[in-house]
């Protein structure tokens with residue numbers, strides 16, 4: 004009888020141990036936080052310190068003074084200027100999203116072209132492609148706010164490339180609406196990517212926003228001075 008009781012107690016102990024271990028493994032597999040990339044440190048950990056960064060932007064300056072920044076006599080679109088500051092301070096590669104059919108540069112005609120895109124749910128075609136897109140870990144994506152949304156050519160862009168496993172960093176310029184819902188839209192279009200905190204700057208302050216952009220890059224762990232200024 005004593006033997007039976009000892010055997011039974013052993014069995015109960017074994018069952019308890021099996022339960023405890025299986026409970027542990029379930030907890031581990033249920034920790035999605037471990038796969039979220041939030042800082043450059045996390046990224047460097049995952050990529051052995053070699054984080055490859057790309058800045059992709061769309062910018063369509065028109066004939067109004069508040070739609071561009073003038074640097075050394077050269078006119079840059081507001082978002083284009085922001086993209087250059089980001090590129091210079093992250094040592095990134097850069098790609099401009101250009102439409103195959105150029106947008107009008109006269110303001111009212113541009114407004115009408117953008118409204119037409121919304122009406123027809125257009126996917127304007129992009130000129131050229133990004134070489135070796137798969138090799139990038141972090142992709143900054145910049146655009147002006149158009150009609151409380153991204154310009155529709157950005158939808159073409161997000162639908163043309165595979166963002167699985169990448170970290171997206173949105174940035175934009177605007178005339179008062181900030182990001183609107185565009186960050187949420189990007190997250191919906193790229194369900195297998197993660198996202199760092201984006202930056203939105205008004206066209207009224209973009210010309211003097213260089214330090215603000217640098218501070219933001221620093222705060223998300225992406226600041227990396229190359230020492231080779233682009234002369235901005």
Ligand SMILES: Cc1cc2nc3c(=O)[nH]c(=O)nc-3n(C[C@H](O)[C@H](O)[C@H](O)COP(=O)(O)O)c2cc1C
Pocket residue numbers: 061062063064065069070071079080081082083113114115117118146147148149150151152176177178179180181205206
């Ligand atoms: C077609 C069009 C639609 C716009 N719609 C909005 C808008 O809904 N909300 C907003 O804040 N700004 C809006 N803007 C202003 C732009 O977002 C702003 O001027 C931006 O800085 C332009 O950037 P870019 O020079 O890089 O193209 C619109 C501008 C254009 C041309």
